[in-house]
Amino acid sequence: MRSAIVTLLEQILHETSHLQSIMKIPPLAAIERGNVGAPCIIFLHGFLGSKEEWTPIMEALSPTFHCWAVDLPGHGETPAVADDEAYSFEGMRMALAAFMERVGMDQSHWVGYSMGGRLAWSLAVERPGWVKRVAIESAAPGRLDDRQVQARERADDRWAARFEREPIETVLADWYAQPVFASLRESPAALARMIAARSRNQGREVARAIRGTSVARQPSYWDRLSTVSVPVLMLVGEQDVKYRRVARHVLADSDSIEVATIAGAGHNIHWEAPARVAMQLAQWFSRDNK
Numbered sequence: 001m002r003s004a005i006v007t008l009l010e011q012i013l014h015e016t017s018h019l020q021s022i023m024k025i026p027p028l029a030a031i032e033r034g035n036v037g038a039p040c041i042i043f044l045h046g047f048l049g050s051k052e053e054w055t056p057i058m059e060a061l062s063p064t065f066h067c068w069a070v071d072l073p074g075h076g077e078t079p080a081v082a083d084d085e086a087y088s089f090e091g092m093r094m095a096l097a098a099f100m101e102r103v104g105m106d107q108s109h110w111v112g113y114s115m116g117g118r119l120a121w122s123l124a125v126e127r128p129g130w131v132k133r134v135a136i137e138s139a140a141p142g143r144l145d146d147r148q149v150q151a152r153e154r155a156d157d158r159w160a161a162r163f164e165r166e167p168i169e170t171v172l173a174d175w176y177a178q179p180v181f182a183s184l185r186e187s188p189a190a191l192a193r194m195i196a197a198r199s200r201n202q203g204r205e206v207a208r209a210i211r212g213t214s215v216a217r218q219p220s221y222w223d224r225l226s227t228v229s230v231p232v233l234m235l236v237g238e239q240d241v242k243y244r245r246v247a248r249h250v251l252a253d254s255d256s257i258e259v260a261t262i263a264g265a266g267h268n269i270h271w272e273a274p275a276r277v278a279m280q281l282a283q284w285f286s287r288d289n290k
Helices: 002-020 051-061 089-103 115-126 146-165 168-175 188-198 203-212 222-227 241-253 274-285
Strands: 030-034 040-044 066-070 108-113 131-137 232-237 257-262
Touching: 030 051, 040 051, 040 115, 051 066, 051 274, 066 089, 089 115, 108 115, 115 131, 131 274, 146 168, 146 203, 168 188, 168 203, 222 241, 232 241, 232 274, 241 257, 257 274
Parallel strands: 040 066, 040 108, 108 131, 131 232, 232 257
Antiparallel strands: 030 066
């Protein structure tokens, strides 16, 4: 089984090397924690996030797991490149393939939040050979309603234009005023810390990321959920009405995907309840070891 996985990864990396001769892929900045030689977990942040936001959870898991977190294209310390395709989900998958090759990894557990969760869905469906188990936080496997595509595309383009032109702190204040982040606003001090962390991003770079990874432009995997061959855990916040509804749709379409609801949390669960998320992840990723 393992040799088949290695062969598949080698084929994908060969394809990636060919595509990289056409598309410039940035080397992903990364941080590492934990027990080298233990099962690996790769953490994927959401839009505006960074590798550092996973540090508390990585440190909680470090006695048992070998943890990596990366800055996805358009974020943090990963360098900018000229090709806008590098900021698409396909570009991000190729950057992850190059990262895995760089650190000598052929398969991993994965955790993805929001934008990173949508990327993790794409790995579970399109790159299952890379995946042992995956935990997906506050992210859907594509859009639910095709009628909303044009409206979402226009909205994301408007946000991108603002990130390009306005001070990032101004745009972030409006970004986190959206209903999905209501629970964050219940703690002004925590929200201020988040905005300060997000302000380290470059406006032009995150604009490219939101255009490249817009929900309106991503593939929909709803009709492929029944074919997913790797174990998937969805994490949703008790206060996140939108993604609790998404989870109900997922459960209706697949009997092999599990859902865990985190009490008292909203959309950004790992920021609001890191200890509870770490406990869920430890249990989920330890199942194969029992």
